[in-house]
Amino acid sequence: MDYSTYQSNDCHVVELHDDFDSGTVNDIKGYFEGLIEDGAGDVLIDMSEMGEIDSSGVGALVFLYKRLRMNSRNLGLLGVNGQADELLTMLRISQAIKQYESIEEYLGKH
Numbered sequence: 794m795d796y797s798t799y800q801s802n803d804c805h806v807v808e809l810h811d812d813f814d815s816g817t818v819n820d821i822k823g824y825f826e827g828l829i830e831d832g833a834g835d836v837l838i839d840m841s842e843m844g845e846i847d848s849s850g851v852g853a854l855v856f857l858y859k860r861l862r863m864n865s866r867n868l869g870l871l872g873v874n875g876q877a878d879e880l881l882t883m884l885r886i887s888q889a890i891k892q893y894e895s896i897e898e899y900l901g902k903h
Contacts, residue, residue: 794820813850841872
């Protein structure tokens with residue numbers, strides 16, 4: 794999976810550049826586990842350049858969300874649109890994991 798990361802204030806941002814599906818989720822799973830073990834700051838997943846997402850991608854997001862919450866940390870989603878927005882809304886994931894239009898919106902609320 795093609796992804797990039799950067800730090801903004803005390804928040805880790807992961808930009809996804811491909812489909813987030815059963816064929817690519819294992820490529821980033823190790824990075825997610827490292828973020829959980831790191832123990833510092835919230836995590837934002839930037840989905841604005843991501844293609845489609847399937848149940849494996851949704852499962853990875855839910856896994857990350859639950860593990861971060863156990864450590865009093867937050868997960869947020871940036872730039873969710875198209876098929877991803879429809880699926881996350883239908884599964885009611887968007888009710889648990891907050892969505893933001895931009896990093897600036899997130900920073901303004903935290």
